[in-house]
Amino acid sequence: MKKGLLIMSMAALGFAACQGGYEKGPSGLLYKIHHHAAGDSIKEGDFISLNIIAKTDADSVLYNSYEMGRASQTFVPKPMYDGDLFYAIMKMSKGDSATIKIDIDSAEKKGQPRPQGIKGKYVIYTLKVEDIIKKDTANEQGFEEKIQAFFKAEGDKLQKAEQPKIDKYVSSNSLKTQKYPSGLQVAIEKEGTGVQPKTGDTVKVHYTGKLTTGKVFDTSNPEVAKKNNLYNPAREPYNTLDLAIGEGNVIPGFDEGVLTMKKGGKSILIIPSKLGYGEHGMQGGMIGPYTPLIFEIELVDVVPGKPAATPQPAPTADAHAGHNH
Incomplete structure (x- = not known):
């Protein structure tokens, strides 16, 4: 069921924007919901699909799900600390878009590793909630079946688009x-x-x-x-x-x-x-x-005719030491 999940982490993603119009949260968190759709907000344990663009303060792109050609999926964890990324995401609903700014120093003080090579005050996310499957503790099998159906539908779309x-x-x-x-x-x-x-x-x-x-x-x-x-x-x-x-x-x-x-x-x-x-x-x-x-x-x-002395891995997204995104 979990195959294909892209678990988001502070070490992998980041983003920067202007200060105007942001709401303040704990630990230096700033967030702005650009479009607020009607519906239940995201809760711990929900399965969500997000499109994300991530940049540094210097406007260097670290991650862009649109470039990947697909949204990112994850189960919503309990926030690691009051004011982390998921603290803000859990204020959103399906169809919402937002910019979320995480204070790097505050996150580090809370025990989160400082992203390598990131300069500036914030790690900033711009994201859109594409889909939510609500956690159903009373019907775990039904919850899993909905997620399986989601990945089947996503796979069908990707196959047709190839x-x-x-x-x-x-x-x-x-x-x-x-x-x-x-x-x-x-x-x-x-x-x-x-x-x-x-x-x-x-x-x-x-x-x-x-x-x-x-x-x-x-x-x-x-x-x-x-x-x-x-x-x-x-x-x-x-x-x-x-x-x-x-x-x-x-x-x-x-x-x-x-x-x-x-x-x-x-x-x-x-x-x-x-x-x-x-x-x-x-x-x-x-x-x-x-x-x-x-x-x-x-x-x-x-x-001719001489196999490599030390077989090397295929060139892939994870091959070689160069893949620290």
């Missing part, structure tokens, strides 16, 4: 792609002149992984990592991804796409979810159910 997302990405980026029977599409940016890898060869590739919204979730390029708030000095030096290709060390679409290339070439792989993370996506990651992926690949080298 191909239009792919088509829009290809069209808006003016890509000329080769379509393969599996559903993979490959746009060649630079034709390689070297050897073409075969299953079992070790390939050395530079890559950048994106969603169709353009949101980068992983890269072997340190400059791209810095630009997209993915950089982690612990990963230095940023090197190629080295792996035995065609042996299931990466998602199927990555394997298939690299096998179409030649050494020295650059290609863009448009990978449907059935060749990626499928109907479930990645638990706790940026890649949701039925999410198509874009990989920009440079095939740097091919070592």
Whole structure:
């Protein structure tokens, strides 16, 4: 039932806005409900679906559920302290939108870890409550069935939206792609002149992984990592991804796409979810159910017939030390 839940945390999200018109709460909390819909307010134990944009005081985006292409879901916990994020969320109803400003120093004094790299006074959330399933202690089975039905309906919507997302990405980026029977599409940016890898060869590739919204979730390029708030000095030096290709060390679409290339070439792989993370996506990651992926690949080298000495994980939203969002 809980598969696909994105549990929000102070360490992962944040946001900044003007002071005017805010109501004051405990521990330095400021909140402004922009639209207040009729209905029961959110309570502890309810299941909620939220769209969230998160920024720092310096207007640096830390999280944007719209870029993810899906809302975030969680069960409403008991507030960790009087004046935390959920203290404010529990004043909202389905359809409400609000900006919530959390005082970083006050949160730290209450035992909450200070988000790394965040400067300024506030961690600030702008959010909209898309849906609420009210906790029903008298009918736990019915409560769970409603949540299961919610995820089924959300999955159906995401599945129907997948191909239009792919088509829009290809069209808006003016890509000329080769379509393969599996559903993979490959746009060649630079034709390689070297050897073409075969299953079992070790390939050395530079890559950048994106969603169709353009949101980068992983890269072997340190400059791209810095630009997209993915950089982690612990990963230095940023090197190629080295792996035995065609042996299931990466998602199927990555394997298939690299096998179409030649050494020295650059290609863009448009990978449907059935060749990626499928109907479930990645638990706790940026890649949701039925999410198509874009990989920009440079095939740097091919070592025939010699598997990589140390198998490396597939490039994913959670791969590598660079993924501290």
